[in-house]
Amino acid sequence: MCGLAGFWQLHGGARDALLEQVQSMSARLRHRGPDDSGAWCDESAGIVLAHRRLSILDLSPAGHQPMLSACGRYVLVFNGEIYNHPDLRQRLLAEGAAIAWRGHSDTETLLACFLAWGVERTLQACVGMFAFALWDRQQRALTLARDRLGEKPLYYAWQGDTLLFGSELKALKAHAAFRAGVDRDALALLLRHDCIPAPYSICRGVFKLRPGHLLRITADAPRSAQAAAYWRYNDAVEAGLADPLRCSDAEAADALEQQLGTSIGAQMLADVPLGAFLSGGIDSSTVVALMQARSQRPIKTFTMGFGETGYDEATHAKAVARHLGTEHTELYVRPEDALAVIPRLPSIYCEPFSDSSQIPTFLISQLTRREVTVALSGDGGDELFGGYNRYLGARTAWERMQRLPSFVRHASAGMLRALSPTAWDRWFERARPLLPKRWHLATPGDKAQKLADVLPLSSGHAFFLHLASQWKNPDGVVIGAHEPATLLTDPATWPDTGNLAQWMMAMDAQSYLPDDILAKVDRAAMANSLETRVPMLDHRVVELAWRLPLHQKIRDGEGKWLLRQVLYRHVPRELTERPKMGFGIPLDSWLRGPLRDWAEALLDENRLRREGYFHPAPIRRKWKEHLGGRRNWQHPLWSVLMFQAWLDENRRTSP
Structure with a gap:
């Protein structure tokens, strides 16, 4: 577990200037690796790599990065852990590789595997969590890669003729060439999902490498590089279902x-x-x-x-x-x-x-x-x-809903909305002794409102997207936004599960x-x-x-x-054995209490109008309903508040 940063300046540069620039990027990642740091530069190629180390395996200097392969062909900065790296060393030995190991770090193991097997075969053999940047000095090619499930992050962006990359966005922003404004389309994604799904980021032209993908950039055609999957979650889903x-x-x-x-x-x-x-x-x-x-x-x-x-x-x-x-x-x-x-x-x-x-x-x-x-x-x-509760009986619940005529579902939704969430909570509390255990729900009032929202929907996929959304129509909240396609909204990316509950599980595993x-x-x-x-x-x-x-x-x-x-x-x-609890905080009451003044300042109508990112009306309406206790809008409001707070921080730290 560490942090990496670097850039490829296609026209080359002076060594001291390149190293100074990458060290400023690395400094932004000190929290990821306070134990050691290092940088490597090839000024003729314009490639610079930096690393921040949190020492976990091989605490000696033999684990220092950036690390060169024994023959000097590869240079690697690596964030994560390869859990089966001792086995990989044994496989190399069994195949006749004669390696004089300098230490027992997994970074050194990776470099030896790259030399023996190539990058993609090595990735297929690895068990671990990782993100890395690998420079091939012989072929003048840079490979960025991320682990199968997405445990470790990796951002990248072209800024002019310079490719920036790093473990966190703040490292890219430290480079003098960085110029990227807010991506309003990505902001719409934030309002829907509470996060910005890969490959998007909050900054225009800055991307997150998707899990299970690698990106290989070559000197002869650097701009044409496209990320490619070396492992697909959908393949695991469909292979497992085919061979239960x-x-x-x-x-x-x-x-x-x-x-x-x-x-x-x-x-x-x-x-x-x-x-x-x-x-x-x-x-x-x-x-x-x-x-x-x-x-x-x-x-x-x-x-x-x-x-x-x-x-x-x-x-x-x-x-x-x-x-x-x-x-x-x-x-x-x-x-x-x-x-x-x-x-x-x-x-x-x-x-x-x-x-x-x-x-x-x-x-x-x-x-x-x-x-x-x-x-x-x-x-x-x-x-x-x-x-997750949304999987439990998901297919049965949807099938039951679909058996009801449309006018009945719409009428039922209206009846559910007739009582406020607080009133539903009180009713369930009084009726708890008479209800079966499966009806002993946490926050029944909000669940009643959510049911009212999903009853009119027309498909199981729309049902799930609704459950996974905070703002149901973020394009109507973010000025000038056109919400881009994601795994959840692009049927071409969906696995064939034959079952709504399993489809939801597969979608959550690749997005949420x-x-x-x-x-x-x-x-x-x-x-x-x-x-x-x-x-x-x-x-x-x-x-x-x-x-x-x-x-x-x-x-x-x-x-x-x-x-x-x-x-x-x-x-x-x-x-x-107890009802499932989320790892949460009492945010709803905090927004009405100790956080009220802070939130009011960030949601001020004049401020929202002046900044020009949001239509104030839907936000102010939810804020007033929340303060009045008529609805619990903590999650949609929190997404707006977190953007507003980030905007303040971004202004404060920008050059």
């Missing part, structure tokens, strides 16, 4: 536990202290249980609580930690601690990002970094094993997971110089998960069924 596991539940649980255990064991390799996030939910508890089963010492686990009903998981995590015998640390955060993070968010995320769980994610990363340098997380379990969840965790953790690892996103776990029949993921209205069976082998059922 045909075995008993117990045998399936054995296969899943074995593969997860292999992934977790490899990701526990580190030369620095290591621990895990533990919320007490199914995913993180499973990861911690399998870690502890492989450790001779208590695993360090970390939990954060808010102490507010509906947001506090710390007591559940503590019970799981006690049962497993981990060395557990918990931090109860006061509202003022969380509020203090908000001014830092535009700098941490470097482009607007509005998943409000970014705040607790930063705080838990801050807590964890006090004790360890590496933390494993349970991210990915929901997308792979059917954990890399663009929101993984970006959120990467920036929050790296702001604290903490490496995070996600064992459920080992591509072999992903491929196994898609071979599991849907009834082993979702059964009797319960998601992650098979994953639960693995967990129950280590942790009693009663310690983890």
Whole structure:
């Protein structure tokens, strides 16, 4: 886990000037790698590479980057971890390669593999999370690549005759050639998704390399380069569905536990202290249980609580930690601690990002970094094993809706809207003793309003896009925007799943997971110089998960069924059985309380009109309804607020 930056100035340049420029880019990434830094330059080619190192494996100078291959052909800057790199070394040895290893870093392993096998075959052989820039001095070609699932970020942009690239947008902005204004189309995407999906970014002409892709730029035709996939999630989906596991539940649980255990064991390799996030939910508890089963010492686990009903998981995590015998640390955060993070968010995320769980994610990363340098997380379990509420009974719910005549669905939507969310909440609370357990919902009022919104929709795909959208018509909010196509809106990119629930899972894994969840965790953790690892996103776990029949993921209205069976082998059922909770904060009440003045200043109608990015009317309407308690518009409002705060930060830090 580190940071990389660089540029290719096609007309060459003076060595000192090139190095000075790349070092200013690298300085913006110090948080990603405070332990060491380095730069390399070929002034005749105009290529410059820089690296910030967070030392995890091979703490000696033998792991220093930029690193040259033994023969001097390749120069590499690499961010991430290759978990199977010892096995790759053994494969090279078995094939007769005679290599005098200088150290035991995975960076050196990659360079040896590139020489022996080429870039694409090496990528196919790697198990890991990574982004890298590789300069081929012999062919005068630059290759940028990103891991299969998108754990590590990589931005790139042409600015004149200079190609800029780096781990974060702030590194590109540090280059003197950078000139890129706000992309209004990408801003529309932010309002819909809480994030800006790859390949887009908030700046015109600046792109994020998509997961599982590489981009090879050659000196003879640099502008014609197109990113290409070396691994496709849809291929894993369709191959798994075509060759499902045909075995008993117990045998399936054995296969899943074995593969997860292999992934977790490899990701526990580190030369620095290591621990895990533990919320007490199914995913993180499973990861911690399998870690502890492989450790001779208590695993360090970390939990954060808010102490507010509906947001506090710390007591559940503590019970799981006690049962497993981990060395557990918990931090109860006061509202003022969380509020203090908000001014830092535009700098941490470097482009607007509005998943409000970014705040607790930063705080838990801050807590964890006090004790360890590496933390494993349970991210990915929901997308792979059917954990989100929107998957549970999704096909059945949609089919039932479609059986109703259109006029009935429209009338039902009107009835649901007749009561405010607060009134629905009160009604459900009074009726709770009389309702079956499946009706014991969190925030039933908002769910009633969401149901009212989806009843009139005409297709399952539209149903899902609606659920995945904060602003339903962002082009009507962002002045001059034309929302571009994404994976969710382009049928040509959809896998053939034959089932709405599985299609939703596949779409989330290629959009919400890399663009929101993984970006959120990467920036929050790296702001604290903490490496995070996600064992459920080992591509072999992903491929196994898609071979599991849907009834082993979702059964009797319960998601992650098979994953639960693995967990129950280590942790009693009663310690983890509870309604699913998001990793959130009480943002709705904060916007009406301690954040009200801050938000009012950013949403001021005159300011919005003067800046010219948003039509003020729909924003002001939602703001007034939120303040009055008629609707909970925390998420759509937060996306506007995060852009406004980013805009302030961008003005402040621009030359």
